[in-house]
Amino acid sequence: MSNKAVVYQGPGKVEVQDIGYPDLVLHEGPGVPPSNAGRKCEHGVILKIITTNICGSDQHMVRGRTTAPKGLALGHEITGEVVEVGRDVEFIKKGDLVSVPFNVACGRCKLCKEQKTHICLNVNPERPGGAYGYVDMGGWVGGQSEYVMVPYADFQLLAFPDKEQAMEKIMDLTMLSDIFPxxxxxxxxxxxxxxxxxxxxxxxxxxxxxxxxxxxxxxxxxxxxxxxxxxxxxxxxxxxxxxxxxxxxxxxxxxxxxxxxxxxxxxxxxxxxxxxxxxxxxxxxxxxxxxxxxxxxxxxxxxxxxxxxxxxxxxxxxxxxxxxxxxxxxxxxxxxxxxxxxGQTPVMQYHRNLLKLILSDKAQIAKAVNATLISLDDAPKGYQDFDKGAAKKFVIDPHGSVRS
Missing domain, CATH: 3.40.50.720 (NAD(P)-binding Rossmann-like Domain)
Structure with a gap:
């Protein structure tokens, strides 16, 4: 099965390419430290992406202002539907609609137990803290794509209680992965x-x-x-x-x-x-x-x-x-x-309460940031417009789930 994704191609350039359908392993690839390659993630899930957002942090890489390698699949703001569940996942179920904190965190180390999930000690051999599709953050494959693998699912994922209600508010809820927290x-x-x-x-x-x-x-x-x-x-x-x-x-x-x-x-x-x-x-x-x-x-x-x-x-x-x-x-x-x-934001300290603010109509985060829906194929143009200063938060809809 194919898996189209937004891939960094060098300063000022991204392309939509097929990076291959994910499985529950962190394979060797662009930005993956050799010491992290081959990690088995039976504690993880595969998500079908519902929405994924372009972030200003992505833009720093695309401008060439970091040491991001060519070929890096971008995207750390992820909301999706669970389509495959690893052997060791107990509570997250196939069909759940979930928000993914941009911090990759194990839930088992000293700092995760202190709710400092932004500096988890186990997900990145190079330094504390991990993230999806980001330079020096452990090599976890980004989610500006059609599908993505998310490890430590039971600990990390925030499942929405009502899928129909969630889809009605998806332009707000997509902000829970990063920007709102x-x-x-x-x-x-x-x-x-x-x-x-x-x-x-x-x-x-x-x-x-x-x-x-x-x-x-x-x-x-x-x-x-x-x-x-x-x-x-x-x-x-x-x-x-x-x-x-x-x-x-x-x-x-x-x-x-x-x-x-x-x-x-x-x-x-x-x-x-x-x-x-x-x-x-x-x-x-x-x-x-x-x-x-x-x-x-x-x-x-x-x-x-x-x-x-x-x-x-x-x-x-x-x-x-x-x-x-x-x-x-x-x-x-x-x-x-x-x-x-x-430092990075420990998303899990905030996302559950911010979810309640959205569902109760107390927070209007999509309106505040001018959330603007685009297709995956339009993502390169979204990056260009964002770089020019567009007063918009671009939300990618890879499967047309929101538009439909």
Whole structure:
């Protein structure tokens, strides 16, 4: 049986190719460490993909800003129907409709038992933490495809209680694999509580998800900053204040115009290492967001940092940044006694409660991020449009399940 997938072909290029139907083994292939090849996964399942999303983290690889190998099958935001169950799976059943956390996690190691599933010790021999279709994350095959293998199914998968209801809300539920928990983690780890004033750097999908999450957590004012006017309009569409950073180089002054003071209670970095400076002549400056959120967050405040930072960036403008070493004003953060929360999001800490928010119509995450359905064959164009700054979250429908 064939299995079409979105495959990285080098900087700026992806193609839809047949990568072969999966089985319950992690085979040798692009990005798979030799020490991880051949792992038997009878604790896993095969999913027929219902929806799978294009993520900004994928875009970093496609731009050539990581060490991702050619031939890597992309995609870590996965929702699917179970079509095959491994011998050791006890509770997940064939026919279940499930959300897959983008973190690959065993459920058995010390960190998984502490709910730190983003840094599982057993799924990636190279470093803590695994993910599907992502560079340096264990080589687990990505899910921007027709079918995918998911290991440790009983532990990881979130089964939807009612398939018919789930399909009615699938454009919201598809965000549970990554973007909604990631945005929520950014807001929650920044300490957003009722009445908080919040600055969110970045109006891409993660920033929009963080802004919506801050509203759900009771923020009184959410301010979103970006360079893209179209994306800022999307933030305004669900009640956020905005700052266009191409027009202003003083973020504090813009915040003061909104709040009356030049500081917020807390802030979220939803941009990461491909950050730009502020002002009309600004160029790439990877420490800009971290330094700016320290400058505008009050003393004692918290900084949630779900934006991606890497250990190797071959496309960086200087040798330090190529090794992930940035010019961060850590002295400012120290002087203001800031708390920094970094790293991948432990999706399983959040996805069950966020599911309930969606099913009860309290969360409107698809609307907030402007979820836009495309076919698998249209995925390369989706990557191009996303790279150009489209204010959309592209959701791939490989089998036409949503359209039908």
């Amino acid at each position: 990631t945005g929520f983690h950014g807001a929650a780890s920044a300490g957003v509580r009722p009445g908080s004033t919040v600055y969110v750097a970045g109006a891409g999908p993660v920033g929009l998800a963080a802004a919506h999450s801050a509203q759900l957590l009771g923020a009184s004012v959410v301010i979103v900053g970006d360079l893209n006017e179209q994306r800022l309009k999307q933030a305004e569409s669900f009640g956020c204040e905005t700052v266009n950073l191409t027009k202003h180089d003083s973020l504090g002054e813009q915040i003061e115009q909104i709040l009356g003071v030049p500081e917020v209670d807390c802030a979220v970095d939803a941009v990461g290492f491909e950050a730009s400076g502020h002002g009309p002549e600004a160029k790439e400056a990877p420490a800009t967001v971290l330094n700016s959120i320290m400058s505008v967050t009050e003393a004692g405040g918290r900084l949630g940092i779900p934006g991606l930072y890497v250990t190797e960036d071959p496309g960086a403008s200087d040798d330090d940044a190529k090794q992930g070493s940035l010019k961060i004003r850590i002295g400012l953060g120290w002087a203001k006694a800031h708390t920094f929360v970094t």
